[in-house]
Amino acid sequence: MSEKWIFLNTGFRNGNFNMKFDEHLAFLFSKGRIRPVLRVYGWRPYTISIGYNQDESVFDFEKIKNAGIGFVRRPTGGRAVLHAEELTYSVVMNSYGKSVIEIYNLISRAIVRGLNLLGVELELAQTEHDFRSFYKDFKSIPCFASSAKYEVQFKGKKLVGSAQRRFGDVVLQHGSILIGEFHRKLPEFLKIDSIEIVEKIRAEIEEKTICLNEILHRNVSFDDVAEALKQGFKQEFGIEFEDKILLDEEFEIEKLDLISL
Structure with a gap:
């Protein structure tokens, strides 16, 4: 019999909700109260997230506020992401010693298998930067400026950026699957006086990233990506899903303890 997972669609929420929700899922799983979870979600408003240890002082918060964009720190590592035209996934599961x-x-591999169903031929990065030296460079600020090993690419360009954290044997991994190009605007919100440096960062992102709309030459919907991802995980992990949809705008994280997952 196939293992049962939860497929959870929480719709489009603000950054604080999205990050706390992922952490709370990991907490509930660690207590044996829920099964493994594949969650899909979006961001409203668009939000910049930074890694757990990343310096926030390089961002211009006045520009961010005036643009109506949110800002949040992730519970995982990695670098900055402007979450906009994308589907974000999170996985909560046991590490099983891996x-x-x-x-x-x-x-x-599960992501690649799923997105291939949309007609995309993807590959996994086989090498990675020397991140100790890379992080000293201004170009290291955006997550999508580089690829780590096994991140998802299309013809050498990064399509999915992911980050992971362990809570004992519990894995929390989440990542952005780029659908549109708005993420490229991230350099506009950096506290950098040099226009030349901002343009170099922008060029770096444009050179090293790609989105599904660009690959497929059509507008891809959030729901299309969600369904493809679900199928990819079913095939790669050999699992079955029980679907849960939490779209109530008044939903509070604390209520997660009370619903049947």
Whole structure:
């Protein structure tokens, strides 16, 4: 019999909700109160998220506020992402003794299998930067400026950016699947006086990233990506899903303890 997972669609929420919700899922799973989860969600308003240890002082919060964009720190590592025209996924599961890179590989294979159903031929990155030196460079600020091993690419360009954290044997991994191009505006919100440097960062993102709309030459919907991702995980993990949809705008994280997952 196939293992049962939860497929959870929480719709479009603000950054604080999205990050706290992921952490709370990991907490509930660690207590044995829920099964493994594949969650899909979006961001309203568009939001910049930064890694757990990333310096926020490089961002211009006045520009961010005036643009109506949110800002949040993730519970995972990695670099900055402007969450906009994308589908964000999160996975909560047991590590079963597998390393961080092994889980990255497993989840990335499921993502590739799913997105291939949309007509995309993707590959996994096989090499990665020397991040110790890379993070000293201004170009390291955006997540999509580089690829880690086993991240999802199209012809060498990054399509999915992911980050992972462990809570004992519990894995929390989430990531952005780019649908449109709005993420490229991230450099506009950096506190950098040099226009030349901002343009270099912008060029770096444009050179090294790609989105589904660009690959497929059509507008891809959030729902299309969600369904493809679901099928990819079913096939790669050999699992079955029970669907849950939480779209109530008044939904509070605390109520998660009370619903049947």
